[in-house]
Amino acid sequence: MATPHDAASLEDQIELWRSYLRRRQAIQSVDVAELEDHLREQVANLGAAGLSTDEAFLVAVKRMGELDALSREFAREHSDRLWKQFVAVPADSGDSQAASRREAMAAFGFATAAAVALKVPALFGYGFETNDSFFVRNASLFVLPMLVGFFAWKRTVDGATLGKLAAAFVGAIVFANIHSFAPKSAVEVLLAMHLPIALWLVVGVAYAGERWRQTEGRMDFIRFSGELFIYYVLIALGGGVFTSFLMMMFRTIGITAEWFAVNWLVPCGAAGAVIVASWLVEAKQSVIENMAPVLTRLFTPLFTVLLVTYLATLVLTGRGMNIDRNMLIGFDLLLVMVLCLVLYAISARDPRSAPGSFDVMQVVLVVSALVADMVALTAIGARISEFGFSPNRTAALGMNLILLVNLTWSAVLYVRFLRGQKSFTALERWHTDYLPVFSVWAAIVVIVFPLVFGRATAG
Amino acid sequence: MEINKDLMAASSTPIVLAILSETDSYGYAILQRVRELSGGRMEWTDGMLYPVLHRLERLGHVKARWAVAENGRKRKYYRITADGRAQLAEERRQWQAVDATLRGIWRGLSLAIPDRQVAAPLPRGA
Numbered sequence: 001m002a003t004p005h006d007a008a009s010l011e012d013q014i015e016l017w018r019s020y021l022r023r024r025q026a027i028q029s030v031d032v033a034e035l036e037d038h039l040r041e042q043v044a045n046l047g048a049a050g051l052s053t054d055e056a057f058l059v060a061v062k063r064m065g066e067l068d069a070l071s072r073e074f075a076r077e078h079s080d081r082l083w084k085q086f087v088a089v090p091a092d093s094g095d096s097q098a099a100s101r102r103e104a105m106a107a108f109g110f111a112t113a114a115a116v117a118l119k120v121p122a123l124f125g126y127g128f129e130t131n132d133s134f135f136v137r138n139a140s141l142f143v144l145p146m147l148v149g150f151f152a153w154k155r156t157v158d159g160a161t162l163g164k165l166a167a168a169f170v171g172a173i174v175f176a177n178i179h180s181f182a183p184k185s186a187v188e189v190l191l192a193m194h195l196p197i198a199l200w201l202v203v204g205v206a207y208a209g210e211r212w213r214q215t216e217g218r219m220d221f222i223r224f225s226g227e228l229f230i231y232y233v234l235i236a237l238g239g240g241v242f243t244s245f246l247m248m249m250f251r252t253i254g255i256t257a258e259w260f261a262v263n264w265l266v267p268c269g270a271a272g273a274v275i276v277a278s279w280l281v282e283a284k285q286s287v288i289e290n291m292a293p294v295l296t297r298l299f300t301p302l303f304t305v306l307l308v309t310y311l312a313t314l315v316l317t318g319r320g321m322n323i324d325r326n327m328l329i330g331f332d333l334l335l336v337m338v339l340c341l342v343l344y345a346i347s348a349r350d351p352r353s354a355p356g357s358f359d360v361m362q363v364v365l366v367v368s369a370l371v372a373d374m375v376a377l378t379a380i381g382a383r384i385s386e387f388g389f390s391p392n393r394t395a396a397l398g399m400n401l402i403l404l405v406n407l408t409w410s411a412v413l414y415v416r417f418l419r420g421q422k423s424f425t426a427l428e429r430w431h432t433d434y435l436p437v438f439s440v441w442a443a444i445v446v447i448v449f450p451l452v453f454g455r456a457t458a459g
Numbered sequence: 460m461e462i463n464k465d466l467m468a469a470s471s472t473p474i475v476l477a478i479l480s481e482t483d484s485y486g487y488a489i490l491q492r493v494r495e496l497s498g499g500r501m502e503w504t505d506g507m508l509y510p511v512l513h514r515l516e517r518l519g520h521v522k523a524r525w526a527v528a529e530n531g532r533k534r535k536y537y538r539i540t541a542d543g544r545a546q547l548a549e550e551r552r553q554w555q556a557v558d559a560t561l562r563g564i565w566r567g568l569s570l571a572i573p574d575r576q577v578a579a580p581l582p583r584g585a
């Protein structure tokens with residue numbers, strides 16, 4: 001039966017088959033090992049039934065199924081492995097090249113539109129210097145519709161959805177502009193800060209399309225948001241360097257280019273960069289794909305050590321917290337930071353792997369952040385009952401409570417997962433289901449706060 | 460007999476869970492068991508079983524571990540979890556409901572299944 005020559009050629013054939021499988025992004029090497037075990041057993045059994053090694057190998061490979069179909073099936077289950085490709089199997093190279101060029105052109109088109117839109121009000125006498133307040137409130141409304149437009153174009157969104165997306169922006173324009181506030185009043189600044197958070201949900205719906213209803217679709221959107229942030233910071237750094245060179249060079253020939261930088265280059269560049277960065281996240285996925293998870297791995301231990309040390313110092317020295325107006329905002333930012341660390345650790349984690357030491361550290365991080373936040377809340381609770389609810393304090397407190405609920409339940413689910421009582425997907429689902437809560441709260445700040453606090457001037 | 464793709468896909472979860480509730484197993488053996496149980500009537504493409512197993516694992520219905528098999532190679536074994544047993548019970552209820560419904564209809568249609576020979580329809584009013 002099987003001669004040494006046969007065995008050698010079988011090994012060669014299996015090696016070749018393995019290398020074909022490995023080229024598929026959706027099939028990872030542990031899956032290849034599992035499939036290989038299957039193939040070998042099949043070959044052995046067919047050989048025992050009387051087939052020659054060659055024949056047995058052919059039959060076994062055939063029964064395994066066509067590579068394309070198999071890789072599509074794996075991609076469907078493991079969408080996290082190629083999360084940016086909505087089409088699991090890449091199109092022909094020639095076709096996809098033309099498509100990616102079209103997409104690049106569309107991205108730059110929408111980016112230019114955002115940059116130009118920012119300067120259109122100037123034609124009607126709304127300049128940056130004269131109408132500060134107008135631009136503070138509407139900043140996100142120049143950029144996000146273009147971003148949504150880009151995704152709507154890319155995903156070929158249907159008419160009904162397009163109508164809903166447009167309606168959301170019309171609503172946003174109305175609520176951002178119907179009230180008149182004292183310039184730079186607390187309510188106006190809060191509105192400017194919360195409007196993009198509320199509208200980010202609209203971006204999510206355009207980004208994920210039909211998959212918005214699924215956990216995976218929202219998880220992809222979370223990944224996208226993190227990578228976008230990183231790309232944007234990188235572009236902003238480059239933009240800063242470019243701007244300072246521009247001013248320096250013109251200064252050498254006695255021309256001050258500052259007006260150009262302030263009125264044109266920086267604002268228009270900042271607007272267009274949002275769309276360009278979004279396009280880059282999807283187009284150059286492999287370059288930066290693992291950036292957010294890597295940063296998470298790096299900073300989770302540091303933040304855990306910081307928080308544990310902080311709490312230990314608080315307990316050991318018996319110091320009280322200095323309460324000032326920015327403390328609550330500081331703790332909000334801390335919770336957001338912790339939430340980001342948790343989210344990006346979750347989004348990059350293989351849900352099937354067993355709990356490890358990094359998971360334990362995440363739980364310690366979340367729990368210590370919660371304890372610190374509750375100490376701060378009790379400290380500030382007295383202050384609020386003394387001074388009443390200013391818009392700033394109410395907004396900060398509301399956000400704090402929302403984050404507190406989110407992180408508390410995450411900690412509970414995480415502990416259950418560590419104990420093996422719950423699968424990791426429960427934790428993922430909790431986070432993706434919670435996403436709209438942030439936007440709803442932001443919408444409340446945008447819509448309700450001006451009505452309640454409209455007459456108050458200072459925060 | 461060819462069973463259509465949708466039916467195969469829908470039945471894969473209860474079948475795999477049921478086989479695993481008999482005993483822990485691995486991919487190849489699960490497929491052998493399917494063949495045996497269906498008398499060869501259900502032919503799965505071998506590779507397609509694995510994404511199904513991975514989905515069940517992700518959902519927490521089964522747990523996987525790598526162990527060394529008797530032939531000395533590493534092999535991935537699957538075991539059903541408490542969650543998986545609950546899911547199996549649920550699937551079983553649903554399939555029984557479908558089955559009961561169909562049985563009711565089959566009984567009502569007094570004609571036996573003509574084995575691929577469809578009788579020529581009688582002309583109306585004849």
